[in-house]
Amino acid sequence: xxxxxxxxxxxxxxxxxxxxxxxxxxxxxxxxxxxxxxxxxxxxxxxxxxxxxxxxxxxxxxxxxxxxxxxxxxxxxxxxxxxxxxxxxxxxxxxxxxxxxxxxxxxxxxxxxxxxxxxxxxxxxxxxxxxxxxxxxxxxxxxxxxxxxxxxxxxxxxxxxxxxxxxxxxxxxxxxxxxxxxxxxxxxxxxxxxxxxxxxxxxxxxxxxxxxxxxxxxxxxxxxxxxxxxxxxxxxxxxxxxxxxxxxxxxxxxxxxxxxxxxxxxxxxxxxxxxxxxxxxxxxxxxxxxxxxxxxxxxxxxxxxxxxxxxxxxxxxxxxxxxxxxxx
Amino acid sequence: xxxxxxxxxxxxxxxxxxxxxxxxxxxxxxxxxxxxxxxxxxxxxxxxxxxxxxxxxxxxxxxxxxxxxxxxxxxxxxxxxxxxxxxxxxxxxxxxxxxxxxxxxxxxxxxxxxxxxxxxxxxxxxxxxxxxxxxxxxxxxxxxxxxxxxxxxxxxxxxxxxxxxxxxxxxxxxxxxxxxxxxxxxxxxxxxxxxxxxxxxxxxxxxxxxxxxxxxxxxxxxxxxxxxxxxxxxxxxxxxxxxxxxxxxxxxxxxxxxxxxxxxxxxxxxxxxxxxxxxxxxxxxxxxxxxxxxxxxxxxxxxxxxxxxxxxxxxxxxxxxxxxxxxx
DNA sequence: CTGAAAGCGCTAACAA
DNA sequence: TTGTTAGCGCTTTCAG
Numbered sequence: 001x002x003x004x005x006x007x008x009x010x011x012x013x014x015x016x017x018x019x020x021x022x023x024x025x026x027x028x029x030x031x032x033x034x035x036x037x038x039x040x041x042x043x044x045x046x047x048x049x050x051x052x053x054x055x056x057x058x059x060x061x062x063x064x065x066x067x068x069x070x071x072x073x074x075x076x077x078x079x080x081x082x083x084x085x086x087x088x089x090x091x092x093x094x095x096x097x098x099x100x101x102x103x104x105x106x107x108x109x110x111x112x113x114x115x116x117x118x119x120x121x122x123x124x125x126x127x128x129x130x131x132x133x134x135x136x137x138x139x140x141x142x143x144x145x146x147x148x149x150x151x152x153x154x155x156x157x158x159x160x161x162x163x164x165x166x167x168x169x170x171x172x173x174x175x176x177x178x179x180x181x182x183x184x185x186x187x188x189x190x191x192x193x194x195x196x197x198x199x200x201x202x203x204x205x206x207x208x209x210x211x212x213x214x215x216x217x218x219x220x221x222x223x224x225x226x227x228x229x230x231x232x233x234x235x236x237x238x239x240x241x242x243x244x245x246x247x248x249x250x251x252x253x254x255x256x257x258x259x260x261x262x263x264x265x266x267x268x269x270x271x272x273x274x275x276x277x278x279x280x281x282x283x284x285x286x287x288x289x290x291x292x293x294x295x296x297x298x299x300x301x302x303x304x305x306x307x308x309x310x311x312x313x314x315x316x317x318x319x320x321x322x323x324x325x326x327x328x
Numbered sequence: 329x330x331x332x333x334x335x336x337x338x339x340x341x342x343x344x345x346x347x348x349x350x351x352x353x354x355x356x357x358x359x360x361x362x363x364x365x366x367x368x369x370x371x372x373x374x375x376x377x378x379x380x381x382x383x384x385x386x387x388x389x390x391x392x393x394x395x396x397x398x399x400x401x402x403x404x405x406x407x408x409x410x411x412x413x414x415x416x417x418x419x420x421x422x423x424x425x426x427x428x429x430x431x432x433x434x435x436x437x438x439x440x441x442x443x444x445x446x447x448x449x450x451x452x453x454x455x456x457x458x459x460x461x462x463x464x465x466x467x468x469x470x471x472x473x474x475x476x477x478x479x480x481x482x483x484x485x486x487x488x489x490x491x492x493x494x495x496x497x498x499x500x501x502x503x504x505x506x507x508x509x510x511x512x513x514x515x516x517x518x519x520x521x522x523x524x525x526x527x528x529x530x531x532x533x534x535x536x537x538x539x540x541x542x543x544x545x546x547x548x549x550x551x552x553x554x555x556x557x558x559x560x561x562x563x564x565x566x567x568x569x570x571x572x573x574x575x576x577x578x579x580x581x582x583x584x585x586x587x588x589x590x591x592x593x594x595x596x597x598x599x600x601x602x603x604x605x606x607x608x609x610x611x612x613x614x615x616x617x618x619x620x621x622x623x624x625x626x627x628x629x630x631x632x633x634x635x636x637x638x639x640x641x642x643x644x645x646x647x648x649x650x651x652x653x654x655x656x
Numbered sequence: 657c658t659g660a661a662a663g664c665g666c667t668a669a670c671a672a
Numbered sequence: 673t674t675g676t677t678a679g680c681g682c683t684t685t686c687a688g
Contacts, residue, residue: 002465016666017674017675018675027674030674048665049664049666051443052666053381053665055664055680055682058680070404070408071408073399092668095424097411271600273574274581275582276578277577278605332681333682343660343663344682345659355658383685384682384684606679
């Protein structure tokens with residue numbers, strides 16, 4: 001058994017309250033007492049039991065970060081930013097991965113609340129608002145995705161504008177039949193689809209299809225092959241995430257098509273390979289770090305002031321034009 | 329305030345002990361009592377406080393997974409496997425990201441222990457065994473990396489054999505001056521370096537350099553550019569991880585070199601882009617899923633039987649030969 | 657079959 | 673400046 005505060009008190013010949021005060025560094029403590037306690041702590045290798053502490057305090061210095069896909073570099077980037085901010089405020093971050101599975105999301109949300117975390121950062125998998133009732137008592141900030149008219153803090157990018165710009169780049173490159181591949185039903189997907197669609201207004205190009213699938217690499221690969229084997233295949237493809245794009249770009253290469261001559265290509269996120277494949281890929285880079293930081297800061301504020309007004313922060317994606325969209 | 333077990337007991341008109349028994353599903357309970365309690369639970373939306381439970385039980389149903397780099401797909405793959413196994417055994421997984429920073433590693437190890445997790449899975453950042461004294465009381469299983477002569481369970485791949493095979497492929501492709509880029513000091517790096525070196529025995533090719541750097545994309549990029557700008561640059565590069573490889577391959581492309589004509593290339597892990605870049609890259613694919621599963625299973629066993637003998641599981645990497653190593 | 661009571665390790669009143 | 677004490681929410685003897 002690990003030593004408890006009692007053991008320390010016994011060794012330092014004082015009460016547990018004194019030990020506690022020394023540890024917390026508050027209240028009045030004599031120099032001699034402090035010294036004795038510190039020695040005892042060191043000698044026993046004492047470390048406070050956070051579970052007891054949390055039970056007592058009815059909260060902990062831990063926040064939960066619920067990611068919909070840990071393999072998505074966009075989310076890992078965010079998690080690093082979150083950790084950084086949290087650390088500065090004295091919080092620790094525990095990460096949960098839902099793999100876009102709303103059952104697991106619910107499970108983790110419950111777990112985190114039952115673990116009495118101080119707050120939760122979430123990129124919700126689906127559009128079902130009821131879910132969030134399960135964590136009603138815990139400060140919660142949404143990032144990357146939000147709900148239509150929710151009363152929760154959120155940090156997202158202007159997905160509609162970004163999708164619009166990306167699609168327009170493809171149109172400007174001379175592509176006529178553009179297929180869009182988006183993640184499954186979510187606020188983000190809807191917004192991007194709006195932007196995608198609105199980009200065609202008053203243009204000669206048209207939509208060759210708007211697809212929503214699970215945002216996994218293999219799904220993107222499968223669908224792309226299917227589309228390109230159609231009787232009238234699209235002449236350009238837009239993917240709404242790095243994972244989808246990886247699968248799609250692989251499909252294009254597997255089918256020995258040339259980009260942009262045979263097929264145009266553009267995607268969200270800035271996959272690690274986007275600059276060194278042939279040709280480099282036009283992308284919307286999401287300010288992942290800024291998103292993570294803002295979300296974490298918002299959560300810290302919400303924890304400290306649960307009744308503050310709701311903030312909805314919208315950041316802008318950055319269009320990076322490369323050769324895959326032709327034109328220029 | 330969330331309802332506590334007392335509230336449930338009051339509403340169900342029984343003692344907290346009865347509620348607890350119903351919840352745990354053990355001990356003798358009358359049908360009528362069970363029903364009343366279940367109704368009360370539902371009505372109040374009661375959810376047990378895990379912190380209190382853990383404090384009482386002196387342990388939790390949570391295991392910690394400490395990753396050295398959450399952005400590395402190899403680790404995210406592992407984390408998914410770990411979660412799957414853990415779930416089957418009724419455990420939840422909390423992920424901590426150290427970014428190869430041993431201070432943060434230590435921090436998280438302490439945190440997890442203080443949070444009374446049931447066990448920890450760790451890919452240790454550095455070779456300092458003392459560190460692990462800080463978690464001496466918690467069941468701990470190492471994966472991906474281990475220590476020379478430790479008394480801890482571990483799951484790794486045969487890094488020496490894998491590096492040997494990968495290097496031999498490069499040599500067979502006719503490359504003469506091969507540079508190896510490895511992650512910073514770790515058991516894994518050492519083993520791979522051994523395999524790298526031993527591959528040259530009795531061969532005409534020789535080592536153009538054995539480099540150890542932080543396993544980040546930018547580092548790989550920087551070093552590769554530097555190497556290729558040398559007076560006598562290497563004619564092939566071997567990278568010991570996907571992240572390093574991404575940076576290195578990007579450097580090669582940025583310098584407009586042709587692979588394998590100007591420079592040979594091979595790496596560990598199987599980056600998502602390895603099949604569709606020009607040319608496809610020869611790799612050692614690590615059985616990430618198997619590693620994660622084995623490690624998690626080992627941990628489950630260790631938790632249930634703390635005194636069982638130490639297991640060291642070694643899996644084999646798979647050589648996937650593609651065009652970047654020339655030959656054939 | 658059920659309830660009373662103790663106690664996990666810690667902190668915060670309150671008293672001294 | 674320090675100690676005593678109560679209690680966070682839960683489970684688990686031990687009696688009944």
